[in-house]
Amino acid sequence: MRSSARLGVAVRENLKIARKDFAKTEDDLKSLQSVGQIIGEVLRPLDNERFIVKASSGPRYVVGCRSKVDKEKLTSGTRVVLDMTTLTIMRTLPREVDPVVYNMLHEDPGNVSYSAVGGLSDQIRELRESIELPLMNPELFLRVGIKPPKGVLLYGPPGTGKTLLARAIASNIDANFLKIVSSAIIDKYIGESARLIREMFGYARDHQPCIIFMDEIDAIGGRRFSEGTSADREIQRTLMELLNQLDGFDELGKVKMIMATNRPDVLDPALLRPGRLDRKIEIPLPNEQSRTEVLKIHAAGIAKHGEIDYEAVVKLAEGFNGADLRNVCTEAGMSAIRAERDYVVHEDFMKILQQWRCPFSVSVPEFSFAVGIEATGWEAEAVAPFMLCSQSQKRTIQEF
Numbered sequence: 001m002r003s004s005a006r007l008g009v010a011v012r013e014n015l016k017i018a019r020k021d022f023a024k025t026e027d028d029l030k031s032l033q034s035v036g037q038i039i040g041e042v043l044r045p046l047d048n049e050r051f052i053v054k055a056s057s058g059p060r061y062v063v064g065c066r067s068k069v070d071k072e073k074l075t076s077g078t079r080v081v082l083d084m085t086t087l088t089i090m091r092t093l094p095r096e097v098d099p100v101v102y103n104m105l106h107e108d109p110g111n112v113s114y115s116a117v118g119g120l121s122d123q124i125r126e127l128r129e130s131i132e133l134p135l136m137n138p139e140l141f142l143r144v145g146i147k148p149p150k151g152v153l154l155y156g157p158p159g160t161g162k163t164l165l166a167r168a169i170a171s172n173i174d175a176n177f178l179k180i181v182s183s184a185i186i187d188k189y190i191g192e193s194a195r196l197i198r199e200m201f202g203y204a205r206d207h208q209p210c211i212i213f214m215d216e217i218d219a220i221g222g223r224r225f226s227e228g229t230s231a232d233r234e235i236q237r238t239l240m241e242l243l244n245q246l247d248g249f250d251e252l253g254k255v256k257m258i259m260a261t262n263r264p265d266v267l268d269p270a271l272l273r274p275g276r277l278d279r280k281i282e283i284p285l286p287n288e289q290s291r292t293e294v295l296k297i298h299a300a301g302i303a304k305h306g307e308i309d310y311e312a313v314v315k316l317a318e319g320f321n322g323a324d325l326r327n328v329c330t331e332a333g334m335s336a337i338r339a340e341r342d343y344v345v346h347e348d349f350m351k352i353l354q355q356w357r358c359p360f361s362v363s364v365p366e367f368s369f370a371v372g373i374e375a376t377g378w379e380a381e382a383v384a385p386f387m388l389c390s391q392s393q394k395r396t397i398q399e400f
Contacts, residue, residue, distance in 0.1 A: 039080075119293045151259065155283065176209070178204060257277070285320075308344075
């Protein structure tokens with residue numbers, strides 16, 4: 001009896017596998033026997049039943065439509081699938097997306113909370129009012145009777161947290177996020193850069209709500225001049241297309257723009273006017289209190305032993321930005337590893353800052369050469385604060 005039961009189970013298993021193989025073979029045969037279809041584009045509807053379409057090969061046709069297709073979606077520019085024989089519209093297709101724009105969409109902003117951005121509480125409030133509030137509660141603006149801001153410009157020195165703020169906004173809002181490095185969209189072929197701008201905004205309008213973050217906007221948003229090379233003219237055409245998309249006849253709706261730069265002085269005035277970039281938010285170098293907040297955030301995940309005097313560390317880090325403070329924590333951890341410890345102590349932070357002060361300090365002769373005067377007396381004493389500058393500031397002074 002047991003052997004018969006086992007035999008029955010084996011037969012049922014084999015039958016199940018055979019049915020799966022049979023179904024797969026049938027699907028393969030149907031695929032081989034099926035006829036391909038043509039991709040076309042709707043030029044304009046004639047009436048509710050007839051449409052003028054342009055096939056991918058070039059010719060134009062007046063065609064009908066399947067009853068299952070939603071005719072309200074068959075507007076000018078819609079991509080459709082045409083039957084090979086009758087050229088009937090079988091179904092609609094999504095907008096064609098350039099691979100560059102597709103890669104922008106799949107840029108992961110990471111999981112960044114507002115609490116991870118230290119010393120920028122006022123800037124966070126202004127940014128949330130301009131970007132998050134119109135997307136989450138648009139009825140507030142309707143009741144007041146004003147139009148919400150379209151875009152925001154974040155400007156300030158490098159390493160102060162402009163990109164981090166944009167990532168925090170993207171992480172805390174349920175919206176699509178497009179991150180663009182402005183220099184990456186410049187193409188050597190005429191018109192290609194402007195086409196990318198059009199496709200980027202078209203994709204954003206089709207997938208609202210959406211946030212577009214353009215980093216290093218000075219790469220394409222610089223002042224326009226009457227003279228220049230062909231490359232300069234291509235950049236100007238790209239800027240004009242960007243201006244057209246920002247305040248053209250097509251409303252952006254729930255599409256918000258965030259731009260970032262550390263060179264606001266070189267931007268074109270047409271880009272900065274209200275109606276395009278309604279708010280300009282400065283991200284300055286952190287003061288002592290802000291540096292303490294930033295340092296505590298970066299040091300939160302570090303294994304520490306004993307008390308860390310953050311105030312003493314911050315006093316030695318005068319002029320440091322957020323990136324410099326993060327590097328301080330990294331180098332303190334490296335110092336602990338060299339000492340064969342699995343924890344960081346206060347002396348590691350102080351040691352790193354003392355090391356950074358020596359090789360990048362500004363001597364009196366260097367300062368005298370930079371400012372063009374001989375530093376004696378009180379001028380020599382004035383050089384002392386430069387010993388506490390960040391590395392980038394010291395290099396700038398030495399190369400001046």
